Amino acid sequence: MTEWPAGEVFLIGANSLLNELLGHFIADKIGAVCTTGATLSCIPAATDGTAQKRLVLYDFSSRNESLEDLISSDTNNILQTDYVVLTNVSERLNIECEALQCGVRGFLYYQGGIETLLKMIHSVSNAELWISREIMTKLLLAGGLKKNVKQKGDIYTLTPQELNILNGLTKGYSNSAIAETYCLSPHTVKTHIYHIFKKIKVTNRLQAALWAAQHM
Structure with missing residues (x-):
């Protein structure tokens, strides 16, 4: 069983029912305390000196959602203090490189299932990025071409x-x-x-x- 060391997971998005159901599943699987909310502003600021980072699953499925909305709602600097993963992302958006630069730690796409979710939690809990090799290659090439x-x-x-x-x-x-x-x-x-x-x-x-x- 994967365990989230901080014991705290936030599920952020407009679909509160879906978030609550997913929260119950995650709590059962990894023993985490799960809290739901509409925006990043619902998450309290990290306490100074806190070593453990919290996991934030941010539902990016809304057609009107944008990275600007995500950043504007981040009143407590969660993107820098905790592990934010965008979920229900459409691969056609091509937002990964820009989102990583904003502090996002990974992406779960529509095609991903429960096993993918648990593997992501395990990787992110070890301070790893959860991104595809294709995105990693694109990011490295973009950085390498900067002059x-x-x-x-x-x-x-x-x-x-x-x-x-x-x-x-x-x-x-x-x-x-x-x-x-x-x-x-x-x-x-x-x-x-x-x-x-x-x-x-x-x-x-x-x-x-x-x-x-x-x-x-």
């Missing part, structure tokens, strides 16, 4: 607000400090940062600051 070339034109793809927020990032400001400086909500700042990272092709704040040093 540190100074492109002056890139800066013009950022909006004035995004430039302000990027300036805050280069100064080491936290999201809350940026929000206060530019009279924005923390949710809005987080969404802008997501778009900035996507536009300038970086995955974290340090890379964004280095990019800014070269282009601004």
Whole structure:
């Protein structure tokens, strides 16, 4: 039997009945405490110093769902502190590489069954990514093709607000400090940062600051 060391699993999505049924199954199989909710904001922030990460199964089956919605709802920084796996994903979306850069740890597709679910839990509990070889290859090739070339034109793809927020990032400001400086909500700042990272092709704040040093 696979066991989740933290003993806590969150099932997030609009279909509460399906989540509750799946939660009962997971609790029976791995002895985890399962909690359901509609969005990532339902999950309390991780306690400082907590060694064990929680497993979050996020139902991505809604036709109106997007990675931007996922990030906007992450008010407690769950994507960075815990193990988030997207479930019921359509392979036609091709969101894996971008989602991994946002902090997602794996993907379960419509075709996956119970055995696949349990194998995923075992792998993720060992701090492994749950992705296909094809996606891993695509991700590695994308990273390998990146070149540190100074492109002056890139800066013009950022909006004035995004430039302000990027300036805050280069100064080491936290999201809350940026929000206060530019009279924005923390949710809005987080969404802008997501778009900035996507536009300038970086995955974290340090890379964004280095990019800014070269282009601004």
